[in-house]
Amino acid sequence: MLHEHAKNRGPRNITADQSSLWLFPGNRPGQHIHSTYLMNQLVSNGIHLLGTRLAAIRALVQGDAPAVVTQALGYTSECTENHAIQVGATWPAYASHRGRARNT
Numbered sequence: 001m002l003h004e005h006a007k008n009r010g011p012r013n014i015t016a017d018q019s020s021l022w023l024f025p026g027n028r029p030g031q032h033i034h035s036t037y038l039m040n041q042l043v044s045n046g047i048h049l050l051g052t053r054l055a056a057i058r059a060l061v062q063g064d065a066p067a068v069v070t071q072a073l074g075y076t077s078e079c080t081e082n083h084a085i086q087v088g089a090t091w092p093a094y095a096s097h098r099g100r101a102r103n104t
Contacts, residue, residue, distance in 0.1 A: 054083075062089040 006023060024033040042049060057080070060069045066080035066089075073080075 058083050058087045062087055 002023070020030065022032040024038060025031070026033045039049065057069065057073070057075070060073075061080055061084040066084045067077065069075065070077045070080045
């Protein structure tokens with residue numbers, strides 16, 4: 001879906017800004033879309049932002065160590081550890097998962 005969006009960014013893909021590297025270009029060339037506008041668009045289309053954010057971080061801590069997610073997203077280590085515990089993705093599980101992945 002994102003690849004399709006990148007190819008045709010719709011009405012925001014104005015002639016002066018067709019070469020923009022932004023995935024979501026704004027109205028002014030060289031500027032990205034404002035985060036509040038994007039958030040409002042998502043909400044108006046029925047996307048539950050808190051639920052989506054929680055699902056995303058929980059998926060990340062299942063595949064990577066909570067410390068890695070902490071550093072990548074800027075969350076506290078306590079926050080990512082709590083999410084990892086809630087989904088059963090503890091550090092020992094992560095280490096054994098990574099060991100199996102290398103051996104296959």
